[in-house]
Amino acid sequence: MSIFSRFLPKRKPPELKNNIPKEKENIRKTFGIYCKKHHGPKEGKLCPSCTALLATVFTKMDRCPYGITKPICDRCDRPCFGTKATQEFLTIMKSTQSGMLLRHPIMTIKHKIAGMGVDYAKQQQEKKASDRVKAKEKAAKERAKEKEKKNNE
Numbered sequence: 001m002s003i004f005s006r007f008l009p010k011r012k013p014p015e016l017k018n019n020i021p022k023e024k025e026n027i028r029k030t031f032g033i034y035c036k037k038h039h040g041p042k043e044g045k046l047c048p049s050c051t052a053l054l055a056t057v058f059t060k061m062d063r064c065p066y067g068i069t070k071p072i073c074d075r076c077d078r079p080c081f082g083t084k085a086t087q088e089f090l091t092i093m094k095s096t097q098s099g100m101l102l103r104h105p106i107m108t109i110k111h112k113i114a115g116m117g118v119d120y121a122k123q124q125q126e127k128k129a130s131d132r133v134k135a136k137e138k139a140a141k142e143r144a145k146e147k148e149k150k151n152n153e
Contacts, residue, residue: 018068020061026111027057027073033099034092053092056085072111075118 031046031054039047046054057073060080064070073079074093079086100108 019070020068024058024061026107029104030093030096030100033103034096053085053088056081057089071118072115075115
């Protein structure tokens with residue numbers, strides 16, 4: 001503790017943001033564009049199949065094991081929806097990318113930036129894991145060389 005520490009502002013712990021409401025709004029808008037384009041429902045509502053899938057997605061998002069720090073659903077390591085629902089969800093998300101860019105450009109750009117952040121974090125985790133493995137292998141080789149030297153002496 002230095003002399004000036006009592007005069008400097010204290011560091012605040014990083015703030016955890018609840019990304020789930022924003023993610024739900026993005027998904028709701030995406031489903032609306034997809035359903036309007038492919039199924040043509042009346043009065044701006046979703047068709048029954050899209051409504052059922054959307055309800056499943058929202059229910060599973062609320063039960064996400066990551067909690068409020070969850071990553072973007074289409075970048076998640078362990079999808080919560082099951083294989084069939086996940087395939088349908090990813091199909092909807094990928095087929096409406098251009099429509100989302102035209103209708104909601106700022107939201108789409110923010111979503112893409114968040115996705116790039118998730119990709120970068122995964123890349124860094126993989127790099128750290130591979131560095132650990134290389135370090136362990138190097139240490140094992142050095143120990144083996146030392147044993148050989150002791151045995152030869």
